[in-house]
Amino acid sequence: MISHRLSAAALASIVLFPSLLRAEGAAPVTYNKDIAPIVYQNCAGCHRAGQIGPFALTDYASVKRRAKQMAEVTGDRTMPPWHADPGVVAYSNDRSLRPEQIALFAAWAEAGAPEGDPATAPALPAFPDGWQLGKPDQVATMAEAYTVPAEGKDIYRKFVMPMNLDRDTWVKAVEFRPGDPKVVHHILYYLDTSGKAREMDAKDPEPGFRGMSQSNGDFRYLGGWDVGTQPSELPFGLRWFIPKGSDLVVQIHYHPNGKETKDQSSVAFHYSDQPTARPWSIIPVPPHFGMLQGIDIPAGAKEHIEKASFVVPQDCEAFSVNAHAHYLGKRMEMTATFPDGTTKWMLKTSQWDFKWQEDYAFVEPIKLPKGTRLDVLMSYDNSADNPANPTTPPKRVVWGPSTTDEMGVITLAVMFDTKEQKEATHQALRVFLANQLIDRLLEGEDSTFGMLRGQLGGAGDKSMEAARRPLLALDFNGDAKLSEAERLPAIAFILKGPFIRNLGAIGFD
Ligand code: HEC
Missing domain, CATH: 2.60.120.310 (Copper type II, ascorbate-dependent monooxygenase, N-terminal domain)
Structure with missing residues:
Protein backbone atom coordinates (compact mmCIF):
# COMPACT_ATOMS: atom_id res chain seq x y z
CA MET A 1 0.00 0.00 0.00
CA ILE A 2 2.79 2.38 0.88
CA SER A 3 4.33 4.06 -2.13
CA HIS A 4 6.67 7.00 -2.54
CA ARG A 5 4.65 9.59 -0.77
CA LEU A 6 6.32 12.42 0.99
CA SER A 7 3.39 13.85 2.83
CA ALA A 8 2.70 17.46 3.59
CA ALA A 9 3.49 16.82 7.27
CA ALA A 10 6.88 15.27 6.47
CA LEU A 11 7.71 18.08 4.08
CA ALA A 12 6.68 20.66 6.64
CA SER A 13 8.87 18.98 9.25
CA ILE A 14 11.86 19.08 6.95
CA VAL A 15 11.23 22.70 6.11
CA LEU A 16 10.80 23.55 9.79
CA PHE A 17 13.77 21.52 10.96
CA PRO A 18 16.21 21.66 8.02
CA SER A 19 19.13 21.36 10.40
CA LEU A 20 18.24 17.71 10.91
CA LEU A 21 18.98 16.98 7.29
CA ARG A 22 22.04 18.99 6.52
CA ALA A 23 23.45 20.86 9.44
CA GLU A 24 27.18 21.14 9.23
CA GLY A 25 28.77 20.12 12.45
CA ALA A 26 25.49 18.97 14.02
CA ALA A 27 25.59 15.44 15.43
CA PRO A 28 24.15 12.96 12.90
CA VAL A 29 20.78 11.41 13.66
CA THR A 30 21.35 7.86 14.95
CA TYR A 31 19.27 4.97 16.19
CA ASN A 32 20.73 4.84 19.68
CA LYS A 33 20.65 8.56 20.35
CA ASP A 34 17.48 9.73 18.57
CA ILE A 35 15.29 6.99 17.16
CA ALA A 36 15.27 4.25 19.82
CA PRO A 37 13.91 6.56 22.56
CA ILE A 38 10.94 7.48 20.33
CA VAL A 39 10.34 3.94 19.10
CA TYR A 40 10.44 2.46 22.61
CA GLN A 41 8.17 5.17 23.96
CA ASN A 42 5.70 5.56 21.08
CA CYS A 43 5.75 2.41 18.95
CA ALA A 44 6.96 -0.66 20.85
CA GLY A 45 3.90 -0.73 23.14
CA CYS A 46 1.98 -2.16 20.17
CA HIS A 47 4.91 -3.30 18.03
CA ARG A 48 6.23 -6.14 20.20
CA ALA A 49 5.52 -9.84 20.52
CA GLY A 50 1.91 -10.66 21.41
CA GLN A 51 0.54 -7.15 20.75
CA ILE A 52 -1.55 -5.78 17.91
CA GLY A 53 1.27 -4.35 15.78
CA PRO A 54 2.05 -6.63 12.79
CA PHE A 55 5.80 -6.75 13.60
CA ALA A 56 8.12 -5.99 16.49
CA LEU A 57 10.07 -2.74 16.65
CA THR A 58 12.22 -3.59 19.64
CA ASP A 59 15.80 -3.75 18.35
CA TYR A 60 18.06 -1.99 15.88
CA ALA A 61 17.93 -4.67 13.16
CA SER A 62 14.14 -4.79 12.93
CA VAL A 63 13.74 -1.01 13.09
CA LYS A 64 16.49 -0.41 10.52
CA ARG A 65 14.83 -2.77 8.05
CA ARG A 66 11.75 -0.52 8.05
CA ALA A 67 13.44 2.88 8.30
CA LYS A 68 11.99 4.18 5.04
CA GLN A 69 8.48 2.88 5.65
CA MET A 70 8.55 4.34 9.16
CA ALA A 71 9.52 7.73 7.76
CA GLU A 72 6.49 7.51 5.47
CA VAL A 73 3.90 6.38 8.02
CA THR A 74 5.06 8.83 10.65
CA GLY A 75 5.23 11.58 8.00
CA ASP A 76 1.62 11.13 6.94
CA ARG A 77 0.55 10.45 10.54
CA THR A 78 -0.80 6.96 9.90
CA MET A 79 1.44 5.89 12.79
CA PRO A 80 1.16 6.01 15.70
CA PRO A 81 -2.58 5.59 15.14
CA TRP A 82 -4.38 8.66 16.45
CA HIS A 83 -7.38 10.00 14.61
CA ALA A 84 -8.26 13.26 16.27
CA ASP A 85 -7.11 16.12 14.02
CA PRO A 86 -3.76 17.49 15.21
CA GLY A 87 -3.67 20.76 17.11
CA VAL A 88 -7.41 21.12 17.78
CA VAL A 89 -8.01 19.68 21.27
CA ALA A 90 -5.34 18.67 23.82
CA TYR A 91 -5.85 15.09 25.04
CA SER A 92 -3.79 13.49 27.80
CA ASN A 93 -3.56 10.14 26.00
CA ASP A 94 -2.53 11.67 22.65
CA ARG A 95 0.04 9.32 21.17
CA SER A 96 0.80 11.28 18.02
CA LEU A 97 4.35 12.48 17.41
CA ARG A 98 5.59 16.06 17.58
CA PRO A 99 6.78 17.58 14.28
CA GLU A 100 10.44 17.46 15.38
CA GLN A 101 10.08 13.72 16.13
CA ILE A 102 8.59 13.13 12.67
CA ALA A 103 11.50 15.06 11.19
CA LEU A 104 13.94 12.77 13.03
CA PHE A 105 12.44 9.68 11.35
CA ALA A 106 12.76 11.36 7.94
CA ALA A 107 16.35 12.46 8.58
CA TRP A 108 17.38 9.06 9.93
CA ALA A 109 16.00 7.18 6.90
CA GLU A 110 17.67 9.72 4.62
CA ALA A 111 21.02 9.19 6.35
CA GLY A 112 20.83 5.42 5.77
CA ALA A 113 19.59 4.48 9.26
CA PRO A 114 22.93 4.58 11.16
CA GLU A 115 23.11 2.80 14.52
CA GLY A 116 25.33 5.27 16.38
CA ASP A 117 27.17 4.66 19.62
CA PRO A 118 25.94 1.54 21.47
CA ALA A 119 27.04 3.17 24.72
CA THR A 120 24.15 5.64 24.38
CA ALA A 121 21.53 2.91 23.63
CA PRO A 122 18.48 3.24 25.86
CA ALA A 123 17.14 0.12 27.58
CA LEU A 124 13.91 -1.38 26.30
CA PRO A 125 11.17 -0.48 28.83
CA ALA A 126 9.80 -3.28 31.01
CA PHE A 127 6.44 -3.84 29.29
CA PRO A 128 3.62 -5.52 31.21
CA ASP A 129 3.25 -9.16 30.32
CA GLY A 130 -0.25 -10.38 29.51
CA TRP A 131 -2.79 -7.89 30.89
CA GLN A 132 -1.84 -4.38 29.88
CA LEU A 133 -2.94 -2.82 33.15
CA GLY A 134 -0.96 -5.28 35.26
CA LYS A 135 -2.19 -8.05 37.52
CA PRO A 136 -5.96 -7.82 37.98
CA ASP A 137 -7.91 -8.50 41.19
CA ARG A 278 -18.25 11.83 42.21
CA PRO A 279 -21.37 10.62 40.36
CA TRP A 280 -20.61 10.26 36.65
CA SER A 281 -22.24 9.11 33.47
CA ILE A 282 -22.17 9.52 29.73
CA ILE A 283 -23.98 11.87 27.36
CA PRO A 284 -24.40 10.17 23.96
CA VAL A 285 -25.43 12.52 21.14
CA PRO A 286 -27.62 11.26 19.55
CA PRO A 287 -28.53 8.65 22.19
CA HIS A 288 -28.57 4.96 21.65
CA PHE A 289 -25.97 4.90 18.86
CA GLY A 290 -28.21 7.10 16.71
CA MET A 291 -30.91 4.46 16.43
CA LEU A 292 -33.72 7.00 16.14
CA GLN A 293 -31.70 9.56 14.19
CA GLY A 294 -33.22 8.37 10.91
CA ILE A 295 -29.82 7.65 9.35
CA ASP A 296 -30.50 6.84 5.70
CA ILE A 297 -27.51 7.09 3.38
CA PRO A 298 -28.13 6.92 -0.37
CA ALA A 299 -25.96 4.55 -2.42
CA GLY A 300 -22.96 6.44 -3.78
CA ALA A 301 -23.33 9.50 -1.50
CA LYS A 302 -19.87 11.01 -1.09
CA GLU A 303 -20.60 13.09 1.98
CA HIS A 304 -23.89 12.35 3.70
CA ILE A 305 -24.26 14.51 6.81
CA GLU A 306 -26.11 13.82 10.05
CA LYS A 307 -26.45 16.45 12.77
CA ALA A 308 -27.76 16.31 16.32
CA SER A 309 -27.76 18.71 19.26
CA PHE A 310 -28.34 18.35 22.98
CA VAL A 311 -28.58 21.06 25.62
CA VAL A 312 -26.88 19.99 28.86
CA PRO A 313 -29.60 20.36 31.53
CA GLN A 314 -27.30 20.45 34.57
CA ASP A 315 -23.80 21.66 35.41
CA CYS A 316 -21.25 18.94 34.74
CA GLU A 317 -17.62 18.45 33.73
CA ALA A 318 -16.60 16.47 30.68
CA PHE A 319 -13.49 14.30 31.01
CA SER A 320 -13.37 12.25 27.80
CA VAL A 321 -15.04 11.87 24.43
CA ASN A 322 -15.50 8.96 22.08
CA ALA A 323 -17.01 8.49 18.63
CA HIS A 324 -18.69 5.45 17.14
CA ALA A 325 -19.72 4.70 13.56
CA HIS A 326 -19.06 1.87 11.14
CA TYR A 327 -17.07 1.68 7.89
CA LEU A 328 -18.73 4.63 6.12
CA GLY A 329 -18.04 7.13 8.92
CA LYS A 330 -15.74 9.97 7.87
CA ARG A 331 -16.04 13.24 9.83
CA MET A 332 -16.92 12.91 13.50
CA GLU A 333 -17.17 16.25 15.25
CA MET A 334 -18.54 17.69 18.47
CA THR A 335 -18.48 21.26 19.72
CA ALA A 336 -19.77 22.78 22.95
CA THR A 337 -21.38 26.23 22.79
CA PHE A 338 -21.42 27.70 26.27
CA PRO A 339 -24.15 29.93 27.71
CA ASP A 340 -21.87 32.97 27.11
CA GLY A 341 -21.91 32.20 23.38
CA THR A 342 -18.32 30.96 23.03
CA THR A 343 -17.69 27.65 21.28
CA LYS A 344 -15.05 24.99 21.93
CA TRP A 345 -14.13 21.82 20.08
CA MET A 346 -14.63 18.59 22.01
CA LEU A 347 -13.62 16.29 19.13
CA LYS A 348 -12.65 16.87 15.53
CA THR A 349 -11.89 13.83 13.41
CA SER A 350 -11.68 14.38 9.67
CA GLN A 351 -10.65 10.82 8.85
CA TRP A 352 -12.61 8.47 11.07
CA ASP A 353 -11.12 4.98 11.13
CA PHE A 354 -13.35 2.17 12.27
CA LYS A 355 -10.32 0.24 13.52
CA TRP A 356 -9.43 2.84 16.13
CA GLN A 357 -12.22 3.68 18.53
CA GLU A 358 -10.50 5.69 21.17
CA ASP A 359 -11.57 7.35 24.36
CA TYR A 360 -9.98 10.77 23.95
CA ALA A 361 -9.22 12.01 27.48
CA PHE A 362 -9.18 15.79 28.03
CA VAL A 363 -6.03 17.12 29.68
CA GLU A 364 -8.21 19.03 32.16
CA PRO A 365 -11.91 18.38 32.77
CA ILE A 366 -14.03 20.83 30.75
CA LYS A 367 -16.78 22.60 32.70
CA LEU A 368 -20.14 22.46 30.92
CA PRO A 369 -22.51 24.85 32.68
CA LYS A 370 -26.22 24.07 32.51
CA GLY A 371 -27.49 25.35 29.14
CA THR A 372 -24.34 24.41 27.19
CA ARG A 373 -25.31 23.13 23.74
CA LEU A 374 -23.49 20.14 22.30
CA ASP A 375 -23.55 20.03 18.49
CA VAL A 376 -22.59 16.86 16.69
CA LEU A 377 -21.80 16.47 13.01
CA MET A 378 -21.16 13.05 11.49
CA SER A 379 -20.48 12.46 7.82
CA TYR A 380 -20.57 9.24 5.83
CA ASP A 381 -18.88 8.30 2.56
CA ASN A 382 -21.02 5.68 0.84
CA SER A 383 -19.28 6.01 -2.52
CA ALA A 384 -17.17 3.41 -4.29
CA ASP A 385 -14.14 5.66 -3.60
CA ASN A 386 -14.30 4.84 0.10
CA PRO A 387 -11.85 1.92 0.37
CA ALA A 388 -13.49 0.87 3.67
CA ASN A 389 -16.98 0.59 2.11
CA PRO A 390 -17.99 -3.03 2.87
CA THR A 391 -20.45 -3.20 -0.05
CA THR A 392 -19.60 -3.07 -3.79
CA PRO A 393 -21.33 -1.59 -5.58
CA PRO A 394 -22.52 0.70 -2.77
CA LYS A 395 -26.10 0.19 -1.60
CA ARG A 396 -28.45 2.38 0.42
CA VAL A 397 -27.52 2.05 4.09
CA VAL A 398 -29.77 2.70 7.10
CA TRP A 399 -29.26 2.39 10.85
CA GLY A 400 -28.65 -1.14 12.06
CA PRO A 401 -26.43 -3.26 14.26
CA SER A 402 -24.43 -5.15 11.60
CA THR A 403 -21.09 -3.85 10.40
CA THR A 404 -22.63 -3.36 6.95
CA ASP A 405 -25.31 -1.08 8.50
CA GLU A 406 -24.46 2.29 9.94
CA MET A 407 -24.63 3.96 13.33
CA GLY A 408 -23.41 7.24 14.66
CA VAL A 409 -22.87 8.78 18.06
CA ILE A 410 -20.39 10.96 19.87
CA THR A 411 -20.33 10.31 23.58
CA LEU A 412 -19.05 12.60 26.30
CA ALA A 413 -18.11 11.13 29.68
CA VAL A 414 -19.11 13.61 32.38
CA MET A 415 -19.01 13.95 36.15
CA PHE A 416 -21.52 15.70 38.38
CA ASP A 417 -21.64 17.11 41.88
CA THR A 418 -24.88 15.39 42.83
CA LYS A 419 -26.89 12.30 41.94
CA GLU A 420 -29.87 14.54 41.20
CA GLN A 421 -27.92 16.29 38.43
CA LYS A 422 -27.06 12.92 36.95
CA GLU A 423 -30.65 11.70 37.07
CA ALA A 424 -31.96 14.94 35.50
CA THR A 425 -29.43 14.53 32.68
CA HIS A 426 -30.60 10.97 32.03
CA GLN A 427 -34.18 12.19 31.96
CA ALA A 428 -33.29 14.84 29.37
CA LEU A 429 -31.67 12.12 27.24
CA ARG A 430 -34.85 10.05 27.43
CA VAL A 431 -36.83 13.09 26.26
CA PHE A 432 -34.32 13.49 23.42
CA LEU A 433 -35.06 9.90 22.34
CA ALA A 434 -38.81 10.39 22.70
CA ASN A 435 -38.60 13.44 20.44
CA GLN A 436 -36.63 11.50 17.87
CA LEU A 437 -39.16 8.66 18.01
CA ILE A 438 -41.96 11.17 17.34
CA ASP A 439 -40.01 12.69 14.44
CA ARG A 440 -39.43 9.30 12.86
CA LEU A 441 -43.05 8.23 13.22
CA LEU A 442 -44.23 11.52 11.72
CA GLU A 443 -41.87 11.06 8.78
CA GLY A 444 -43.36 7.61 8.32
CA GLU A 445 -40.31 6.29 6.50
CA ASP A 446 -40.70 2.61 5.83
CA SER A 447 -37.12 1.60 6.58
CA THR A 448 -37.11 3.26 9.97
CA PHE A 449 -40.47 1.87 10.92
CA GLY A 450 -39.40 -1.63 9.91
CA MET A 451 -36.47 -1.26 12.26
CA LEU A 452 -38.63 0.20 15.01
CA ARG A 453 -41.22 -2.54 14.71
CA GLY A 454 -39.14 -5.05 16.65
CA GLN A 455 -38.46 -2.50 19.37
CA LEU A 456 -41.95 -1.13 19.84
CA GLY A 457 -43.36 -4.19 21.56
CA GLY A 458 -47.15 -4.31 21.19
CA ALA A 459 -47.30 -1.05 19.25
CA GLY A 460 -45.02 -2.58 16.61
CA ASP A 461 -47.74 -5.03 15.60
CA LYS A 462 -49.74 -2.16 14.19
CA SER A 463 -49.26 -0.68 10.78
CA MET A 464 -47.27 2.50 10.51
CA GLU A 465 -50.49 4.41 9.90
CA ALA A 466 -51.97 3.03 13.11
CA ALA A 467 -48.86 3.98 15.08
CA ARG A 468 -48.94 7.52 13.69
CA ARG A 469 -52.64 8.18 14.18
CA PRO A 470 -52.50 9.06 17.90
CA LEU A 471 -49.59 11.42 17.19
CA LEU A 472 -51.40 13.20 14.38
CA ALA A 473 -54.38 13.61 16.69
CA LEU A 474 -52.15 15.90 18.78
CA ASP A 475 -51.56 18.19 15.83
CA PHE A 476 -54.11 20.78 16.87
CA ASN A 477 -53.09 23.46 14.37
CA GLY A 478 -53.11 20.92 11.54
CA ASP A 479 -49.68 21.72 10.07
CA ALA A 480 -48.71 18.02 9.98
CA LYS A 481 -45.90 18.78 12.43
CA LEU A 482 -45.88 18.69 16.19
CA SER A 483 -44.75 21.84 17.97
CA GLU A 484 -42.96 21.64 21.29
CA ALA A 485 -46.23 22.16 23.15
CA GLU A 486 -48.17 19.67 21.02
CA ARG A 487 -45.54 17.04 21.71
CA LEU A 488 -45.72 17.13 25.49
CA PRO A 489 -48.53 14.57 25.89
CA ALA A 490 -46.84 12.25 23.37
CA ILE A 491 -43.52 12.51 25.19
CA ALA A 492 -45.19 11.79 28.52
CA PHE A 493 -46.92 8.78 26.98
CA ILE A 494 -43.71 7.42 25.45
CA LEU A 495 -41.74 7.88 28.66
CA LYS A 496 -44.35 5.93 30.60
CA GLY A 497 -44.14 2.94 28.26
CA PRO A 498 -41.39 0.30 28.14
CA PHE A 499 -39.78 1.49 24.90
CA ILE A 500 -37.18 3.95 26.21
CA ARG A 501 -36.70 2.04 29.43
CA ASN A 502 -35.71 -1.03 27.43
CA LEU A 503 -33.30 0.98 25.34
CA GLY A 504 -31.90 2.74 28.37
CA ALA A 505 -29.71 -0.16 29.34
CA ILE A 506 -27.55 0.25 26.24
CA GLY A 507 -27.02 3.92 26.50
CA PHE A 508 -26.78 5.80 29.69
CA ASP A 509 -28.09 3.95 32.72
C1 HEC B 1 -1.65 1.65 19.36
C2 HEC B 1 -0.89 0.69 18.66
C3 HEC B 1 0.23 1.12 17.70
C4 HEC B 1 1.19 2.06 17.92
C5 HEC B 1 1.41 2.90 19.17
C6 HEC B 1 2.00 2.09 16.73
N1 HEC B 1 1.52 1.19 15.82
FE1 HEC B 1 2.30 0.86 13.95
N2 HEC B 1 0.79 -0.44 13.58
C7 HEC B 1 -0.20 -0.83 14.45
C8 HEC B 1 -1.12 -1.73 13.78
C9 HEC B 1 -2.31 -2.41 14.41
C10 HEC B 1 -0.67 -1.85 12.46
C11 HEC B 1 -1.31 -2.67 11.32
C12 HEC B 1 -2.01 -1.75 10.36
C13 HEC B 1 -3.28 -1.21 10.96
O1 HEC B 1 -4.04 -1.96 11.56
O2 HEC B 1 -3.52 0.01 10.83
C14 HEC B 1 0.52 -1.03 12.36
C15 HEC B 1 1.26 -0.89 11.19
C16 HEC B 1 2.49 -0.22 11.09
C17 HEC B 1 3.31 -0.16 9.91
C18 HEC B 1 2.98 -0.82 8.59
C19 HEC B 1 2.08 0.13 7.82
C20 HEC B 1 1.50 -0.46 6.58
O3 HEC B 1 0.78 0.30 5.92
O4 HEC B 1 1.75 -1.63 6.28
C21 HEC B 1 4.41 0.59 10.23
C22 HEC B 1 5.59 0.91 9.33
C23 HEC B 1 4.25 1.02 11.60
N3 HEC B 1 3.08 0.51 12.10
C24 HEC B 1 5.15 1.83 12.27
C25 HEC B 1 4.89 2.38 13.52
C26 HEC B 1 5.75 3.36 14.14
C27 HEC B 1 7.04 3.90 13.55
C28 HEC B 1 5.17 3.68 15.34
C29 HEC B 1 5.65 4.66 16.36
C30 HEC B 1 6.09 5.95 15.90
C31 HEC B 1 3.96 2.89 15.46
N4 HEC B 1 3.82 2.12 14.34
C32 HEC B 1 3.10 2.93 16.56
C33 HEC B 1 -0.31 -0.43 15.77
C34 HEC B 1 0.45 0.57 16.38
Missing part, protein backbone atom coordinates in the same frame (compact mmCIF):
# COMPACT_ATOMS: atom_id res chain seq x y z
CA GLN A 138 -10.34 -10.73 39.35
CA VAL A 139 -10.66 -12.27 35.90
CA ALA A 140 -14.06 -13.39 34.61
CA THR A 141 -14.05 -15.72 31.59
CA MET A 142 -16.73 -17.23 29.38
CA ALA A 143 -17.56 -20.63 30.87
CA GLU A 144 -17.28 -22.35 27.47
CA ALA A 145 -15.79 -21.37 24.14
CA TYR A 146 -18.29 -20.27 21.49
CA THR A 147 -17.86 -21.50 17.93
CA VAL A 148 -18.05 -18.70 15.38
CA PRO A 149 -18.85 -20.05 11.90
CA ALA A 150 -16.74 -19.19 8.87
CA GLU A 151 -19.54 -17.44 7.01
CA GLY A 152 -22.86 -15.81 7.62
CA LYS A 153 -24.40 -12.82 9.27
CA ASP A 154 -22.96 -10.96 12.22
CA ILE A 155 -23.77 -12.65 15.53
CA TYR A 156 -24.83 -10.90 18.73
CA ARG A 157 -24.64 -13.14 21.76
CA LYS A 158 -24.60 -12.66 25.47
CA PHE A 159 -22.51 -14.67 27.89
CA VAL A 160 -22.86 -14.80 31.66
CA MET A 161 -19.64 -14.52 33.64
CA PRO A 162 -20.45 -15.02 37.33
CA MET A 163 -18.41 -12.70 39.57
CA ASN A 164 -19.35 -14.28 42.93
CA LEU A 165 -18.85 -11.02 44.85
CA ASP A 166 -20.06 -11.29 48.45
CA ARG A 167 -19.96 -7.53 48.98
CA ASP A 168 -20.64 -4.36 46.97
CA THR A 169 -17.49 -3.51 45.06
CA TRP A 170 -16.03 -0.42 43.42
CA VAL A 171 -13.98 -0.97 40.30
CA LYS A 172 -11.40 1.46 38.90
CA ALA A 173 -10.46 -0.31 35.67
CA VAL A 174 -11.79 -3.03 33.40
CA GLU A 175 -9.70 -4.69 30.70
CA PHE A 176 -11.24 -6.88 28.03
CA ARG A 177 -9.29 -9.61 26.26
CA PRO A 178 -10.91 -11.07 23.14
CA GLY A 179 -10.43 -14.83 22.77
CA ASP A 180 -10.06 -14.51 19.00
CA PRO A 181 -9.46 -10.85 18.09
CA LYS A 182 -10.10 -11.61 14.41
CA VAL A 183 -13.84 -12.11 14.95
CA VAL A 184 -14.68 -10.12 18.10
CA HIS A 185 -15.86 -6.77 16.84
CA HIS A 186 -17.13 -5.01 19.91
CA ILE A 187 -18.66 -5.81 23.25
CA LEU A 188 -20.98 -4.25 25.80
CA TYR A 189 -20.85 -5.13 29.50
CA TYR A 190 -23.91 -5.35 31.71
CA LEU A 191 -24.45 -6.24 35.30
CA ASP A 192 -27.40 -8.43 36.12
CA THR A 193 -28.59 -8.67 39.68
CA SER A 194 -31.88 -10.38 38.82
CA GLY A 195 -30.60 -13.83 37.87
CA LYS A 196 -32.48 -13.50 34.60
CA ALA A 197 -29.39 -13.79 32.44
CA ARG A 198 -28.47 -17.13 34.02
CA GLU A 199 -32.01 -18.35 33.36
CA MET A 200 -31.83 -17.35 29.71
CA ASP A 201 -28.42 -18.97 29.37
CA ALA A 202 -29.73 -22.22 30.87
CA LYS A 203 -32.62 -22.28 28.38
CA ASP A 204 -30.34 -21.90 25.36
CA PRO A 205 -28.62 -25.17 24.39
CA GLU A 206 -25.50 -23.45 23.02
CA PRO A 207 -22.98 -21.43 25.07
CA GLY A 208 -24.47 -18.04 25.95
CA PHE A 209 -27.84 -16.81 24.77
CA ARG A 210 -29.39 -14.54 22.21
CA GLY A 211 -31.46 -11.48 22.71
CA MET A 212 -30.71 -7.82 22.56
CA SER A 213 -32.56 -4.94 24.04
CA GLN A 214 -35.83 -6.51 25.11
CA SER A 215 -34.25 -8.18 28.11
CA ASN A 216 -32.05 -5.30 29.08
CA GLY A 217 -34.48 -3.49 31.36
CA ASP A 218 -33.05 -5.22 34.42
CA PHE A 219 -29.47 -4.94 33.38
CA ARG A 220 -27.21 -2.10 34.31
CA TYR A 221 -24.85 -0.86 31.66
CA LEU A 222 -21.18 -0.89 32.60
CA GLY A 223 -19.30 0.17 29.51
CA GLY A 224 -17.86 -1.46 26.46
CA TRP A 225 -14.88 -2.28 24.33
CA ASP A 226 -14.28 -1.83 20.60
CA VAL A 227 -11.54 -2.89 18.27
CA GLY A 228 -8.75 -0.43 19.01
CA THR A 229 -9.80 0.50 22.56
CA GLN A 230 -6.80 0.77 24.84
CA PRO A 231 -7.63 -0.04 28.46
CA SER A 232 -7.06 2.60 31.12
CA GLU A 233 -8.07 3.40 34.67
CA LEU A 234 -11.02 5.73 35.24
CA PRO A 235 -9.64 9.22 35.95
CA PHE A 236 -10.31 11.63 38.85
CA GLY A 237 -11.09 8.90 41.34
CA LEU A 238 -14.22 7.85 39.45
CA ARG A 239 -15.35 4.25 39.95
CA TRP A 240 -17.87 1.75 38.65
CA PHE A 241 -20.23 0.27 41.18
CA ILE A 242 -20.79 -3.48 41.16
CA PRO A 243 -23.49 -4.65 43.57
CA LYS A 244 -22.77 -7.89 45.40
CA GLY A 245 -24.13 -11.00 43.75
CA SER A 246 -24.07 -9.41 40.28
CA ASP A 247 -23.33 -11.46 37.24
CA LEU A 248 -21.27 -9.85 34.54
CA VAL A 249 -23.08 -10.24 31.22
CA VAL A 250 -21.02 -9.61 28.14
CA GLN A 251 -22.73 -9.03 24.83
CA ILE A 252 -20.28 -9.86 22.08
CA HIS A 253 -20.70 -8.82 18.47
CA TYR A 254 -18.96 -11.38 16.24
CA HIS A 255 -18.13 -10.73 12.62
CA PRO A 256 -17.39 -14.06 10.84
CA ASN A 257 -14.16 -13.73 8.86
CA GLY A 258 -14.03 -16.70 6.50
CA LYS A 259 -12.64 -19.32 8.87
CA GLU A 260 -14.47 -21.19 11.64
CA THR A 261 -12.97 -20.32 14.99
CA LYS A 262 -13.60 -20.57 18.73
CA ASP A 263 -13.81 -17.59 21.02
CA GLN A 264 -13.44 -17.59 24.79
CA SER A 265 -13.02 -13.99 25.87
CA SER A 266 -12.26 -12.71 29.36
CA VAL A 267 -12.57 -9.53 31.38
CA ALA A 268 -10.16 -8.40 34.09
CA PHE A 269 -11.22 -6.20 37.02
CA HIS A 270 -9.15 -3.88 39.17
CA TYR A 271 -10.90 -3.12 42.45
CA SER A 272 -10.74 0.07 44.45
CA ASP A 273 -11.06 0.39 48.22
CA GLN A 274 -12.58 3.85 47.75
CA PRO A 275 -16.07 4.61 46.40
CA THR A 276 -16.40 6.86 43.37
CA ALA A 277 -15.23 10.40 44.08
